[in-house]
Amino acid sequence: MADTDIGDIEHLIAMMAKLPGLGPRSARRAVLHMIRKRALVLTPLADSLGRVAETARECLNCGNVGTSDICGICADETRANGEICVVEDVSDLWAMERSGVFKGRYHVLGGTLSALDAVGPEDLRIPRLVDRVAAEAVSEVILALNATIDGQTTAHYIADQLGGQVKLTSLAQGVPVGGELDYLDDGTITAAMMARKEI
């Protein structure tokens, strides 16, 4: 058996199988699909991956991923200045952008503080955030970290760092839109009740 013959395709399948969300079976399906549709799928995908491999990088300003040193959002002059939305991860930034509700600028921490995992403020973009608040005439910092223990702990730390310098807000916690009480956990129901608003 010629080693390079089977090897290249099996090698591709093995690599695809390690991607999050894929396993051996779905990797085999995907690669066979790509090979069958070489011009429509495989070659464009190979080109795109090659391009992203060469150019993808984190924005020096906010930590978003893009293909230049300053990401499209930081470079966008039409976005509102003065408001910075702080998130844990690029995937959270993308989620916020999909909602379309926020027109300001972002700051991606790159995770949350964790004593267990030895992640300190300098391992996240917290010093950079403090610098930005001082330098960018920021009127509001929205803490849009996850509603988890680590997320809220990190939010409190940031609030301590920035307290008094700028208006600080955080996302409301409560019943998700479309949510039914019978399916919610006690913590969410409690938070929703504690933060009830007069109508």
Next chain:
Amino acid sequence: MADTDIGDIEHLIAMMAKLPGLGPRSARRAVLHMIRKRALVLTPLADSLGRVAETARECLNCGNVGTSDICGICADETRANGEICVVEDVSDLWAMERSGVFKGRYHVLGGTLSALDAVGPEDLRIPRLVDRVAAEAVSEVILALNATIDGQTTAHYIADQLGGQVKLTSLAQGVPVGGELDYLDDGTITAAMMARKEI
């Protein structure tokens, strides 16, 4: 917003999302993972895809996919001659190879006969199979098509074409290894009973 900046990464995500087994969320996860591990994951994957895009092709002899005109199995002199295992699809060939039970050679039809979809024998590798049986001193043709209506219909057609020229066999149908009767469908239980063997 710079179009090429967001565009390349979003474009990659959109293409990944169309692969079988992947959707928008898993594509975003996979691409972020790749970007974070550029040297370990993204670049090797881009290289591998590029190689496969250039070299992947179907074996001229049997229809398997590989990176040369004659696949590794057809080119392997250590494999048994005289036995051809006929399958519908390359994924079935791979499944048979994973089991390790078959040491002969393969023939991939590329699908099944279908009047509804206008798939005739010449649209599959059936004429090629008939030629191989004549040319390769074949002692047995194993019909390893799927136990579906289309698979069995196609197997019957092939049996008609080859009947008398060569010994024809097909895979046993019955209880899957590890299978419990209470979870099986009536058809499988029926087939297992009809094909019962004396112990």
